[in-house]
Amino acid sequence: MERATAALPASRDAYEEIFALADTYFQSIYTGDAAALRSTFHPGCRLFANVSATPYEKSVDEYVAGVANRKSPRELGEPFRMQVLGAEMLASMALVRTHQQMLGFNYYDYLSLLHRDGRWQIVSKTFVHFEP
Secondary structure, three states: OOOEOOOOOOOHHHHHHHHHHHHHHHHHHHHOOHHHHHHOEEEEEEEEEEEOOEEEEEEHHHHHHHHHOOOOOOOOOOOOOEEEEEEEEEOOEEEEEEEEEEOOEEEEEEEEEEEEOOEEEEEEEEEEEOOO
């Protein structure tokens, strides 16, 4: 059973852990590293979106399999264009807003994180694609 972490202070170390998770998330998407990507997510995470006006809902397993079975942005020679736009933390939860331009898409993500068993994990991902 997972153990919730007691309220964490909004310290520099806590934010560094959150940004390290975001970096692993970005790098694994960019390179197509399914194992590293899976490590950023809680196993029960769900992903919801509207991509080109089409509703999207997947489990983390479906999402990671999709990343593993496509050409990665790095393989396609695309530049790395991913960044954190903002991060907020309250006790053992956090919200990270990101922007990724890759594979012909212009994604904005809201990643909900929880700190459990001594580490941060993405427990929910909502995202949208806007035409640039």
